[in-house]
Every structure is written in structure tokens, then in C-alpha cells.
Amino acid sequence: MAVQGSLQGSGRSRILVGVDGSQDGLRAVKYATREAQASGAGLWIVHAVDEAMPVTGLWDLVSTREVLLRAGEAIIAEAVGVAGGLGLPSERVSAEVVFGRPSDVLADLSGGARMMVVGRRSLNGLERMFVGSTSVSAAVRAECPVIVISAASTPHRTGDRKTVAVAVSTWPVHESALGWGIREAVLRKARLRVVHVVPETLGVEGAGFVAAATAGIEEQLAPLREQHPAVPMEVDVRLGDPVDALVEASRTVDILILGIHRDRAPLGGALRGVIAHAHCPVGLIK
Known part of the structure; x- marks a missing residue:
């Protein structure tokens, strides 16, 4: 597990956001950051690494725990940069890489958050039928309110419609x-x-x-x-x-x-x- 930053406050004062390196994940970070700014909460950014994901070919040779951790840290760093770019003070941001199935990790951590924000990859009609197994599974099991966000649903900043x-x-x-x-x-x-x-x-x-x-x-x-x-x-x-x-x-x-x-x-x-x-x-x- 890799941790960055020291979050002021804990427990239900945090907004948990799951990131996976996708643009939908970064949109989730932007939404969660603005929610944190409006409510005074801290931001808790998490990337889950699923070691059980099937791999084949040459990828088997490089898919070590260390490599996966470094990749996760790069994803976290990008997300932290997005939050900072929107003006959220660094002392209100905590970020970590956790090993485990993403939906399980987010569901387990949700008990320590006031809200969870997740992105949903949905690029074509077939994918839309299934909505995104990680976001849906995490939402069903979460112990806090969940916001699902994606490129399809939020191509622009929300909040203007009041x-x-x-x-x-x-x-x-x-x-x-x-x-x-x-x-x-x-x-x-x-x-x-x-x-x-x-x-x-x-x-x-x-x-x-x-x-x-x-x-x-x-x-x-x-x-x-x-x-x-x-x-x-x-x-x-x-x-x-x-x-x-x-x-x-x-x-x-x-x-x-x-x-x-x-x-x-x-x-x-x-x-x-x-x-x-x-x-x-x-x-x-x-």
C-alpha cells in the first residue's frame, strides 16, 4: 500500500473516490474535489490493483507486484494533481494504492467515508447494457451514499442547472x-x-x-x-x-x-x- 499526503479529519469527513487511470476516473476526481470544496470535507483518492486479473503472453513476465504498484502510484499522482489544480489544499488530500478487487476494496473502505464517487467506463452500446460491473458492485455494497459519473453522463461541469x-x-x-x-x-x-x-x-x-x-x-x-x-x-x-x-x-x-x-x-x-x-x-x- 502506498500513501501520499496527510488528511485533516477522518471517517465520515472524507469523500472517497476510486480511480483507475481512465478519463471517467479523473472526472470522478473533479466531481469529488468540488464536493469536498463545497462541504469542507477531505478527499480520499484510492486506486485498487487487482492481482487476480488474468494475464497472458509477455505481460506475465512484468506483471509483478512492484510494477503494478508503480503503475498505481502514477495513476494516483495524476489524480492528486487534478485535485490540486482545482485548488484543494494538499493537507485535505489523502491518496493510496490498495491491492484487491476494485469493487471489494471500495465497498470495504466506504464505511469510513461520507460519500463515494466512482467513474463508469461505458464506451459502446453493449457496455451500456452492463453499466460497469465495478461501479455497480461497489454501489450495491457501499456503506455510504454513492455518486456514479462518466463521460456519457457528464461531458461538462455540473451545477449550473440549480x-x-x-x-x-x-x-x-x-x-x-x-x-x-x-x-x-x-x-x-x-x-x-x-x-x-x-x-x-x-x-x-x-x-x-x-x-x-x-x-x-x-x-x-x-x-x-x-x-x-x-x-x-x-x-x-x-x-x-x-x-x-x-x-x-x-x-x-x-x-x-x-x-x-x-x-x-x-x-x-x-x-x-x-x-x-x-x-x-x-x-x-x-
């Missing part, structure tokens, strides 16, 4: 997801949008479900409006395919937060579809 969305798929509203959404809205000085999709398969009865869902969500938001008068809150209930509707909603928000139920793993196809095609970072919380 809108945080929480997707509601169950009733009552997922309390952890809604609570995180409110905190993000306060931090970003943004509005909160609660999105619910009524399946279009309900046909002519769908309109009635839309009205009922809107009224129910409004009722649940009423006390929260009183507690957070500075946060504009709006309800957006749509009729359509859940994945398509949420992906469309992601075009106009800075982050889309989804609640994960602890007793339902792994992630279902709908959640994976949203993560794969969203136009903004996707937050996952249990």
Missing part, C-alpha cells in the same frame, strides 16, 4: 434519498424536484394514478417545505416508461438521486438502465 432531483419509485418516498436530496439542494442553493413515473402500461387509468401520486407526494412534502423554506420544492409525476422518463428528466438537473432498498440486491434492470444512460451524475443511497 436543480436536484430525487426519483421516487416506491411509496412512501424513500426517506434517505429525499433527505440527501434536500441536503444537496441546501448545499447547492438549488431547487428540489421529486420525480415519480407512472408506467404507461396502465393505459387510460394512468391519468388517475398520476393525479393520486402527485397529491400523495405533495402531502409528504408539506412538512418539509416548512422545515426548509429556502428550498423551492416541486413535484414532477410523469406517465411513461420508467427508464426513459428518468433519463429524460436527467437532462435538466444537476444530480439524480435514486434510493436503493437494502433487501433488494443486486440492482434491478431499471436502475441499471438509468445509471447507464443518465445525462447527469446519479446518486445511489440505501
Whole structure:
């Protein structure tokens, strides 16, 4: 294990970000750095080296632990440079190379972080179907909120839309997801949008479900409006395919937060579809 820097604070004051040398990993570092700057948290950069990765040919001759460690340190150094370039003080940055399966490493370390940010490599249609096994596996097992970010979803800096969305798929509203959404809205000085999709398969009865869902969500938001008068809150209930509707909603928000139920793993196809095609970072919380 190689460690760089000395992080001020520990535990839940840190934002964990996984890097793998890809551009998506560096985008994750940028997002996590800005989150750290906004919240006052420290940044904890980790690169996991999977020694069990199959190798063939001449690579067998050079894939020693030392070589892998040096490669990981180069990836870490680049990530630390990105964070420093964005103005985060070095004393608030810690970085290390850890040996182990990336999804296992990140999941295990997540218990010591307030948030985890991961990049998702997804370069073509086939890859999008599988979303990125490392990010999804880590997100399912994480003990803290997770933000998944990629080139496909974030080609530009997020934050300009001043809108945080929480997707509601169950009733009552997922309390952890809604609570995180409110905190993000306060931090970003943004509005909160609660999105619910009524399946279009309900046909002519769908309109009635839309009205009922809107009224129910409004009722649940009423006390929260009183507690957070500075946060504009709006309800957006749509009729359509859940994945398509949420992906469309992601075009106009800075982050889309989804609640994960602890007793339902792994992630279902709908959640994976949203993560794969969203136009903004996707937050996952249990």
C-alpha cells in the first residue's frame, strides 16, 4: 500500500473516490474535489490493483507486484494533481494504492467515508447494457451514499442547472434519498424536484394514478417545505416508461438521486438502465 499526503479529519469527513487511470476516473476526481470544496470535507483518492486479473503472453513476465504498484502510484499522482489544480489544499488530500478487487476494496473502505464517487467506463452500446460491473458492485455494497459519473453522463461541469432531483419509485418516498436530496439542494442553493413515473402500461387509468401520486407526494412534502423554506420544492409525476422518463428528466438537473432498498440486491434492470444512460451524475443511497 502506498500513501501520499496527510488528511485533516477522518471517517465520515472524507469523500472517497476510486480511480483507475481512465478519463471517467479523473472526472470522478473533479466531481469529488468540488464536493469536498463545497462541504469542507477531505478527499480520499484510492486506486485498487487487482492481482487476480488474468494475464497472458509477455505481460506475465512484468506483471509483478512492484510494477503494478508503480503503475498505481502514477495513476494516483495524476489524480492528486487534478485535485490540486482545482485548488484543494494538499493537507485535505489523502491518496493510496490498495491491492484487491476494485469493487471489494471500495465497498470495504466506504464505511469510513461520507460519500463515494466512482467513474463508469461505458464506451459502446453493449457496455451500456452492463453499466460497469465495478461501479455497480461497489454501489450495491457501499456503506455510504454513492455518486456514479462518466463521460456519457457528464461531458461538462455540473451545477449550473440549480436543480436536484430525487426519483421516487416506491411509496412512501424513500426517506434517505429525499433527505440527501434536500441536503444537496441546501448545499447547492438549488431547487428540489421529486420525480415519480407512472408506467404507461396502465393505459387510460394512468391519468388517475398520476393525479393520486402527485397529491400523495405533495402531502409528504408539506412538512418539509416548512422545515426548509429556502428550498423551492416541486413535484414532477410523469406517465411513461420508467427508464426513459428518468433519463429524460436527467437532462435538466444537476444530480439524480435514486434510493436503493437494502433487501433488494443486486440492482434491478431499471436502475441499471438509468445509471447507464443518465445525462447527469446519479446518486445511489440505501
